[in-house]
Amino acid sequence: MPTENKVPAFDLIGKRYDESFVERDVQIAEAAWLIDQLPPGSRVLDLGCGSGLPTAKQLVDAGMDVVGVDESQTMLDLAAAQAPGATYLHADLRELGELGEFDAVVAFFALLMLSKADIERNLRDIRALLRGPGLLLVSMVQGDFDTFPVNFLGSPTTVSAYPPSQLRTVVADAGFEVLALREFEAEAEPGRIEVQLYLRGAKS
Structure with missing residues (x-):
């Protein structure tokens, strides 16, 4: 997951991310909603795909053409083993220009690893990739801070967070209707x- 100085943390965390993440029912339900909106074969970008579980596997199993992007090669290696059938790319989440077009983009607990300025720029870049x-789909942690230092599963990293009303505004300002x-x-x-916070949006 993002950014350059965060990669060692997620390389270190590795498979413990799946073993320690206790509740993912809502994430699974949100991906199921997306699958219901799209025909099989739709191209979906899983931004910050991590280990491929649960979302990349869920999308692949539903017949989607999945591209997973992450900044941790360790997590991508896990994804290739645990959720085969997707295309996995080792890349900076803030540099999306070469990925082509997508019918949908999911970013579960990925954008929060960026600064607020990068999140807002990234959302505009995501909109430019979308077709049809x-x-x-975006998930974040509720709060109001920018690159706040934390320990996640024993590894140091930073996170950013918005209050719900501000997240709604940020996504709308990037060119989305908040559903x-x-x-x-x-x-x-x-x-x-x-x-x-779980947000559903559509390109406006």
């Missing part, structure tokens, strides 16, 4: 509860 239904924005409490790692 132009669907977007839904919901909040859920989830156990992100053992013993730590956080409020997660």
